Amino acid sequence: MPYEKATAEQYNAVVIEVERYVRPKTSSQMHRGFPVTKLRLLQPILQDSVFCHHAALSTLSSSGVPSQARVVVCGGGAVGVSVAYQLTEAGWNDVVILEQNIALGGSTVLSAGLMRRLAPSFLATQVLEYTNQGFDAIIKKGYDIGLHRSGSLSLARVSDRFIDLQRQHSAAKAAGFESEMMTPEEVGKKFPYLHTADLYGALWCAKDGFINPELTYAAVLDLAMLNGAKLIQGCLVTGVNVEKGAVKSVDTNLGPIACEYFVNCAGLWSRDVAKSGFRKIRVPVHPCEHQYLVTYPVFPNEDKDYPIIFDMDERMYMRAHNRGILCGGFAVPPKVAFPGRIPPDFSKKMLPEDWDSFQPILERLIQRVPSVHLAEPLKLVNGPEAFTPDGRSVMGESAEVKNYYIAAGMNAKGTAAALGLGRLLADKVTKGSTEFETWELDPRRFLDMHNNRDFVKARIKETSSWVFAINYPYREDTARTARKVRTSPLYSSFKAQGAVFGQFMGYERPLFFVTDQMNALPDLDFFPATFGKPAWHSAVEAEYHACRHGTGLIDLSSFSKFEIKGKKAVEYLQYLCSNDVNVPVGGVVHTGMHNERGGYENDCTVARLQENLFLVVAPTTQQTRCRKWLNRHLPKEGGIGIADVTSSYTVINIIGPLARDLMNNFGDMSQAAFPFFTCQTINIGYASNILAMNITHTGETGWALYIPNEYALYVYECLTKAGKDYSLTLAGHFAMRTLRIERFYAFWGQDIDSTTTPFECGRAFRVKFEKGNFIGRDALLKQQTAGVTRSYVQLLLEDHDMDTDPWPWGGEPIFCNGNFAGRTTTTGYGYTLGQQVCLGFVKNIDPATKTILPLTSDWIQNSKFEVEVAGRRFPAKVNVRSPRLPAVVAFEHPEVVKYVTTQDDETGVKKFVKKMAMEI
Ligand SMILES: Cc1cc2nc3c(=O)[nH]c(=O)nc-3n(C[C@H](O)[C@H](O)[C@H](O)COP(=O)(O)OP(=O)(O)OC[C@H]3O[C@@H](n4cnc5c(N)ncnc54)[C@H](O)[C@@H]3O)c2cc1C
Structure with a gap:
């Protein structure tokens, strides 16, 4: 008998059953378990969650709001109820969920319920794993969530x-x-x-499979409520009030609620909710249309769970559904939902069916599962799903307001990931940190431009298509939509010289320069549609050699820059930094800024420009994060001014063994007149006030020139003119990256993060305990005594054929004596070493017990390391210090500064500096 579409009466009968069984009233009932036989009878209707309107939830009262709560969660979807549940599990029970309509009525009710445990990044995989563990725990508590681990x-x-x-x-x-x-x-x-x-x-x-999203998250909601959380439906959040930079209260249509914390889990509406307060919060999220087809039965009457299928090359997913099929995907190009305002009453509703858009998916489905052509369509579900400009969710505290948290933008994985995301968020709120680094989801990765509605709408058309795309390297940096928004004054000049740009924090940065032989391809097509040797390899090779043997010019304009001014500037920065920044005026210091656990919140260069004026230069991605960290630690009594001067300067780095000779055209740049780690204001041609710092980020000799924007073009022309005598070559960020990877230099956000300490990454020599207190000092002192359990290593792959083997691109597992020991962070081809070079962290993990054993240099030096690249293990030589690359010393330039390792211990560096002084 064909499966009939359920009538309203049938739904009501179902929800009464569901209310009786899914929502046990007491804990003893709860542990008795859900009567599975009963559920089976209901399954044909329950599984079709779109049609199962969970009246159990609508019966919950909406009788006014409490005057106060510790945490207010906005949104009763999968994410909101998960956040509430995880908070209450952590013992924070004074939680109120405010839902403008009926809980689980937004995108959640429309979900196809697919769940998988693998994702392209380690963190995303952990979020899915936490969710899976959560599902098992809920089932153990007696709930049936319609989980089928069908594989x-x-x-x-x-x-x-x-x-x-x-x-x-x-x-x-x-x-x-x-x-x-x-x-x-x-x-x-x-x-x-x-x-x-x-x-x-x-x-x-x-272990993958599918759930019934509505049953699952009704159970999660129920558990949250049993733990003490309250749900108020029909309650619209209209604004969040802020006092002294922190959340104070929430305004709703049912009255205000005083609270300490606010969590924006408003799904597609989360950007609107973020705009509704006194202070605008960045939540760059907007929905795209997502459709799936459900058919009447087509497979023979077998009681069998078929695996769910991700047919990503055909841009669709599917699963067997009551002997019919459920198949979904996105239109090509994806369709942005609600080009105007998102209606607040869009609850338990679908968007209009769009058969024209679905037709190509249907055709591909019939090719993949030919028997489907016999199936009668039961329903085409079209729902809006919230996407973000980089395809990653937004989770964590907002950049703008203390205790204003966000968990939104699930990019089509919300019901598979909500419980895990909720756990991370609850850890952040209740403990201040999580087990894993969560930077890739952090709201501080955005600027205002990312939150610009037109930008979001343009970009999500692209990111929603990434759901099925091959995870090629650099995809995010080379997005093709909403480009050329933030450019340096040198953009057009670089472009004319063949620059191919990547976008970082919205900023266009040359990645490499096309050589004459490569001119046949349009610029972005150089981008790796490959995991192997990329089309830009030879271009980067030429730039690399220019920087190592001659002179290179690299644009560093996108780096974040802050001026710190005031009588207490030294005191303030000494407390924030682990290195000693109380250097003479003109001194430059490379330092970490740490959290209380000793991890790197930031890794930056600090230049003392005047007695009470410093310039802090941080990685490009740190512009919002660093600003927030600086603001958060301002002394209560005032006396410090902070200005974000990122957009005021164009920055050019002249690097390489001939850099000094080139720069000598503009003044005395000898080591005696302009030593390492110092800065001076210089003139270049007719231009003045150019701040020159004798540093590079790659270990080569060089100067970073901070040029007021109006002089940028002129100075660039002076440099390129003078550079002709020194074969000055334009180099992009790929060359810079491979230079620093070969030198074993760590970059914040790529190799090190808020969980890494200087002892773990070979930078202890930059920590000056003797200077007095600074954030993280106690934790670092403790680690100094206890020792580390993981270490930063450089691995040189052997037997790797760069022409035929897939390349390492970061995230590859590292094995030690056959056992898993860690993952690579960044990788690059080392043009001097002639090998693939991987950086990463290793731990000595006991394979039997999974305990972490003490780390000794003997273990590292005497173990056999391998890196697994796309299924094949390559033996690797391990380095714990920078390799000694052949020195580049031209006879006519005996003063050329040789490379000094950042991985050496303090004595090594001191010896080097002493030797330099003697040579001079
Ligand atoms: C067709 C379709 C199929 C999908 N299939 C899958 C799948 O197979 N697997 C998977 O993992 N994911 C899937 N998803 C994605 C998944 O459904 C979503 O990611 C997830 O449900 C998002 O949950 P949420 O809580 O963020 O949003 P929602 O469920 O939309 O909840 C947000 C809630 O906030 C409320 N709200 C908004 N503004 C306010 C306000 N001002 N005051 C009070 N309340 C407010 C809304 O009313 C809403 O109830 C699918 C999505 C669609 C559309």
């Missing part, structure tokens, strides 16, 4: 997809997940109705 098959029709899946398989093994690469024949055995002849193979994950 998943991710299909590969093209070879790069296969490599992508192999990379994920490597990561899965390292994380201890069960996964397996399968041949097309094996795929056919798992799902006999699939057409498999065109496949390379697939990745099988046994």
